[in-house]
Amino acid sequence: MTQVGIIGWRGMVGSVLLQRMLEENDFNGISAHFFSTSSAGGHGPVIDGIRYTLKDAHSIEALAEMDIIITCQGGEYTKAIYPALLEYGWKGYWIDAASALRMDERACIILDPVNRKNIDRAVNDGIKLFVGGNCSITLSLMGLAGLINADLIEWMSVMTYQSASGAGAKHVRELIAQSAYISQHLSPDELENPGSVLPLVNKVSELIRSDKMPIDNFGAPLMGSIIPWIDSDLGDGNSREEWKGEAETNKILGLPVGTIPVNGLCIRVGVIRCHSAAITLKLKREVSEAEFEALVTHSHPWVNYVPNNKEASVAQLTPAHISGSLQVGIGRFKKMALNNDPIYSVLTVGDQLLWGAAEPLRRMLNILLNRI
Numbered sequence: 001m002t003q004v005g006i007i008g009w010r011g012m013v014g015s016v017l018l019q020r021m022l023e024e025n026d027f028n029g030i031s032a033h034f035f036s037t038s039s040a041g042g043h044g045p046v047i048d049g050i051r052y053t054l055k056d057a058h059s060i061e062a063l064a065e066m067d068i069i070i071t072c073q074g075g076e077y078t079k080a081i082y083p084a085l086l087e088y089g090w091k092g093y094w095i096d097a098a099s100a101l102r103m104d105e106r107a108c109i110i111l112d113p114v115n116r117k118n119i120d121r122a123v124n125d126g127i128k129l130f131v132g133g134n135c136s137i138t139l140s141l142m143g144l145a146g147l148i149n150a151d152l153i154e155w156m157s158v159m160t161y162q163s164a165s166g167a168g169a170k171h172v173r174e175l176i177a178q179s180a181y182i183s184q185h186l187s188p189d190e191l192e193n194p195g196s197v198l199p200l201v202n203k204v205s206e207l208i209r210s211d212k213m214p215i216d217n218f219g220a221p222l223m224g225s226i227i228p229w230i231d232s233d234l235g236d237g238n239s240r241e242e243w244k245g246e247a248e249t250n251k252i253l254g255l256p257v258g259t260i261p262v263n264g265l266c267i268r269v270g271v272i273r274c275h276s277a278a279i280t281l282k283l284k285r286e287v288s289e290a291e292f293e294a295l296v297t298h299s300h301p302w303v304n305y306v307p308n309n310k311e312a313s314v315a316q317l318t319p320a321h322i323s324g325s326l327q328v329g330i331g332r333f334k335k336m337a338l339n340n341d342p343i344y345s346v347l348t349v350g351d352q353l354l355w356g357a358a359e360p361l362r363r364m365l366n367i368l369l370n371r372i
């Protein structure tokens with residue numbers, strides 16, 4: 001039986017990965033092993049009544065017994081362990097959620113509804129390193145797959161609204177703690193006072209800026225605010241998250257570097273789960289709303305076209321509606337009144353823990369299990 005090691009299973013992505021693997025019976029037919037960087041020897045998850053004991057995620061010997069390793073542990077772990085495993089002579093498959101090795105020339109970025117041919121080619125060519133793409137880019141490409149297949153995109157400007165859970169388990173807890181901190185300091189009288197709302201607004205603004213607001217993980221308040229920078233500062237005006245947009249889009253699509261220019265701003269917002277992206281698209285020709293709908297709808301089963309009107313957008317194109325669903329919403333399609341060029345807006349909304357992280361990993365596991 002194929003030995004599959006899972007690292008990072010209690011983190012944000014790992015918890016959703018486990019949930020999806022259970023829902024899809026992925027544990028049937030594999031021998032699963034759970035690893036931990038912090039509590040080797042402790043209790044792991046219970047699956048089919050079996051309580052797993054955690055193995056040491058730093059033990060190269062234990063990891064080398066695996067045929068396939070799936071890690072959602074993070075980039076520092078990947079950078080420390082993957083080279084050491086190869087050095088040890090390990091020949092297995094490494095499936096990773098972290099960005100550390102995405103642009104490595106040995107790596108294939110996995111998003112099979114969009115690039116299954118590239119994945120199959122990589123497996124045939126003996127590639128053993130498969131990495132999930134950046135969550136925002138992945139969700140935008142899931143929404144835009146129909147336009148990509150029709151070779152209609154000239155360039156994209158992608159403005160993201162990324163949720164707190166995109167930064168990990170500790171961060172999403174912090175957003176909720178920030179919200180609780182504010183509520184704890186408001187009396188029913190202050191909330192229900194029928195007079196001017198300004199005192200309430202001022203008090204909440206003070207609470208948001210107070211040095212008691214829990215900000216250890218984000219470094220800034222997110223509840224009632226935004227954080228206009230995600231990942232490191234590249235020093236050229238771009239965040240690393242923004243740089244990933246163009247680099248990963250072209251790599252996922254198997255295109256030469258820079259074939260589709262992509263740039264924009266990546267913003268953290270006080271959303272619990274789901275990343276949204278307001279995308280300005282320069283297309284190679286005019287596309288009517290009917291053609292757009294047909295293209296996106298027929299590209300793969302996990303895209304939901306939302307007509308560009310207020311009622312449908314407010315009801316269906318929101319993180320609140322889409323959280324926990326494998327359907328990526330795409331809507332707000334309109335020709336922008338800028339000039340006569342075929343420049344359009346769209347909004348994509350998708351669960352970054354599903355298609356933006358866990359789902360491509362478990363699907364890659366199954367692609368490999370069917371091939372080896």
Ligand code: NAP
Pocket residue numbers: 007008009010011012013014035036037038039057072073074075097098099133134135165166167168169170352353356357
């Ligand atoms: P995370 O929630 O911070 O979990 C990573 C690890 O942190 C866990 O496996 C766990 O390792 C440890 N940990 C420490 N304290 C924890 C706590 N209180 N609760 C849970 N885990 C705790 O990170 P993540 O968001 O899953 O991201 C993992 C990787 O996937 C990163 O490289 C990230 O960039 C990438 N990614 C994330 C998303 C997303 O939406 N979050 C999307 C795409 C890609 P031990 O059990 O070994 O201690």
